[in-house]
Amino acid sequence: MPIELSLVQKIAVWAIPVIFAITVHEAAHGYAARALGDRTAQMLGRLSLNPIRHIDPVGTILVPGLLLLLGGFLFGWAKPVPVDYRNLKNPRRDMALVAAAGPLSNGLMAIGWGLLLKLALAVGSADGIWMGLRYMAVAGIIINLVLMVLNLLPLPPLDGGRVLTGLLPARAAYQYARLEPYGMFILLGLVLIPGLLSAIMFWPLAIAESVLYTLLGLNASSALMPGT
Template sequence: MIDWLPELAVAILATVLAITLHEAAHGYASLALGDDTAARAGRLSLNPLRHVDRVGTIILPGLLLAFQLLTLGRVEFMFGWAKPVPVDLRRLRNPRYGMVLVAAAGPAMNMFLAWCAAMLAHPLDALADTLPADLTELGVRFIVLSILANLLLGLFNLMPVPPLDGGRIMVGLLPRRPAMALARLEPAGLVLVLLALFLLPRLIPSVDPMAWLIQAVSGPGFRLILQLAGHG
């Protein structure tokens, strides 16, 4: 077997679960609040193929995987996104605050999945003496990558710029005039965020939002999830 194939498999599994369940959470929250648009579009599904975005789900994660496996021999960082689940605000029982809840459902799911991954360490630790060392190590890698992928996806989406979830939460919570001004950024919001993450550090080396985000996820965020899962 190719040495890095198991590493690739657990990295893909962790990333696909994080992205798919994030989007599914938006769809189920929308349905619970009165909007069945996602269900009618066939997007109320746990099938990852229904949520695939060419760039965010295939190209960018693929490049990250290939680069890390070829240079490091392992995966330390994964990032991507899925095709947004359609939501019709007019169908929500309370459009403004319904939007806040629907937007918050995705990051909330990622935090829950990160905690679930950390909880898996308990049975893995209990079975460590009876399992092959390679399998135990692979289980640890899956847990670590699941925690990191979910924390990164959840926190990235909480950035207060639409169409990210944090931007839509802010639009629902701000007074009408600033909310409308922020909402107008949505068509260009993702481009602005990507420019800030990847271009800004080249222009101003001391300002690197992606590095800050990764440090927060791999440092205090990771430790907090472990503590919440009872790992001290």
């Protein structure tokens, strides 16, 4: 049965998964942009997997830390990687591909953490370092799937909104993109209304978790975190 972790232990378990989930997400945008012709991120030193280059003190550390302390919906953000659409060969299509790279990276990281969880369970996660790695792996799965699903919501300026903008006909895309200045206020409203964002994300997140655990041959009980 999972034990109850102290605050220090929770921070130790969640810190690495949260930092890498957020920063690799941003780096993926930069790598995708470079592959499609825009080297802005590279020229500004942001084309890196070094978390220090992407950490936003508020979005990467303070907000996730407070949410973890308060037991709320865990999410965060890093400094956005700059992309100049004028350097892209097909701006509408390529911006959609650049946007999709972030959630895709979270999906791949969730699989990676799932493989670590599988290893920890196979070796023996009852105590010691393997128990810590088990909890860290579960945290990695959770935060990456949450960020993947959250960012795929079709709301500008989230990645899902930019992907949808690239898929819509030009006239509809232009009208839809005009929502972007208000997107963060809409998202903030969803966060502040108790239970609303969780309800919107419940089924997509449940399906993503089910697919991941089925793919890796794991069961739901292996994903139990302390206190659940």
